Amino acid sequence: MNRGRPPVSIKDVARHANVSIGTVSNVLNRPEMVSEDRRRRVTQVIEELGYVRNDVARQLKAGQSLTVGLVVQDSANPFYNEIALGAEAAAEKLGQAVILGNAGLSPAREGLYLDLFQEQRVRGVLITPQSADRARIDTLRSRGIPVILVDEHASSSLYCSLAVDDIEGGRLAVEHLLSTGRRRIAFVGGPDSLHQVRDRRTGARRAVQGVPGASLEDFASEALTVLEGRRIGEQIADLPQDRRPDAVFAANDLVAIGLLQAFAFHRRIRVPEDIALIGYDDIDFATSAIVPLSSIRQPARLIGRTAVELLEDESTDPEHRHRHVSFQPELVVRDSTAAP
Amino acid sequence: MNRGRPPVSIKDVARHANVSIGTVSNVLNRPEMVSEDRRRRVTQVIEELGYVRNDVARQLKAGQSLTVGLVVQDSANPFYNEIALGAEAAAEKLGQAVILGNAGLSPAREGLYLDLFQEQRVRGVLITPQSADRARIDTLRSRGIPVILVDEHASSSLYCSLAVDDIEGGRLAVEHLLSTGRRRIAFVGGPDSLHQVRDRRTGARRAVQGVPGASLEDFASEALTVLEGRRIGEQIADLPQDRRPDAVFAANDLVAIGLLQAFAFHRRIRVPEDIALIGYDDIDFATSAIVPLSSIRQPARLIGRTAVELLEDESTDPEHRHRHVSFQPELVVRDSTAAP
DNA sequence: TACCGTGGATGAAACGATTCAATAAATAGG
């Protein structure tokens, strides 16, 4: 126990090794500049005293940290976890660390983490924004902290951004439903402040257009969660059969899983016989849902990795120009959309 | 864009407001000590210049940070995510932040994050350790950084710890299986270095003992993941029917979901008719599995919250005595263990 | 012998905040 005992500093090491502070620092940072015997002496003292470099002081001096802040919409969504994993892996390669802030679907908490990261002088911020309100993010940017918009295309050219083509994804999903013979399609998702929701719906609309007899009905959820999915599922299940859709496109897999639960509970509705169902994100649990879930896959790890790489480029390359990277979604077919 | 432009410091604010550095600091930290007009002047300049306190410098001076490090075994497991959510919520109340390190089931990465947190001089570390090797953790402790063992009972009295009674949990699970008439029970889990695995198995053994005709067979997995669950599931499915168990207790829900997938793929095996299945942790996705999964619930959020509170106590109360908090698990019955 | 260059080591300044002793100003009391 050494509660309260002040931790060993570089000064202590210097004293014990009978060298100057500068020498110890050199041993740590450019050992080739230090003579053999001193280096050995210092290294040994470091070992003996259990010295650990104080990164706080180091950062203060350097004015730049090796920590990247990542703000995600909802850490309960495995999709964002995958992004985080990708980012972590890339950061590790660069000798950096990722610290995660979970906005938990609340814009207020999003702001809270942005403030915190700003105070901590992180090297940059990766964020999956929740609303179109860019004021806070612009502020960060104007203070000189690089920001990368993840899973969203920047309209301005102030940021790097990376995103999957959600319109294409929506189109893929609904085209697939149509190809299995479904015509009365429902779209479940919300709130509309999320561009993911808007874009996927747009793609869905486009797919429906021009197909004779095909229609798209909208069911607005308040969040992209299992709970909301279940709620809307009950609504759909309660509809008279002739007004019920024969296929549902859910804005993400969590919502789809909620729908599935509701349908399974009202045993009257079978998936895919009565209603076909497709989700979005292709999270791991889609495979293991009550009925294995068709979905639109996004390269989540790659997104996370690329975000960190863009940040690194922005903060080291003086020639850096903001880029907007686009990824393509991919259809994954499972039981939930088998032809009836 | 102000790339490169040095950020605004307290000095700049002082200069613009025609006051001393100390006064600005006072406006920030004890505004009641500063006269009305100066306070206004300073506040206004802060606004104009967009000054943001540099937390790095603040921490250096203070020698203590407001950041808590949390190292989890595997962030892909929703159970640990729940713990993180609980910890975050509690930290927020104390004006602190949680930074997450994901060991990804690798002891090496666990060590890496411990080093990182140590360099960052975090206020303390919450960790769900992966092996019995306490050397690294002891080192941290001896350097004066408080450590809380999460989901594990400390044998020594050097740490606070909190855990769920896994022996009891194992007993609950298998007793339930026995109560539905199953006798040939299989336990799937590993590696044995995880006390969770050992304890849950021990509980299972105790439940089986003394029940005539009941047996417990062991299937060792290499990790507690969906993938490993699927692998063992294939093995079990390939057994001749007379050597097959009639119930499986999986060491956690991810493994259980993997088993479920394997059984569903080999359509020969129906759950619960042919084999009953129970998992552990009661993650959200247990409800929405192919067959809704029975499980043993642990109060994950509460665990996270309590961990932060213990840490706070340890780092502020000079009278602090290490505590070992125990939680009770709870049986949740769903379709996967319905009587045959 | 005087001079120069060089590889190592040093000491002090700087980063941006907090804190505290010292000071200045204002107020009260006699």
Add this chain to the structure above:
DNA sequence: CCTATTTATTGAATCGTTTCATCCACGGTA
């Protein structure tokens, strides 16, 4: 009007690093 007391403000020291100009000793060269 002088002193004592309170209150507001300041300036300097400090935290633990890194960095850089300076310095020193030693060897080689003219």
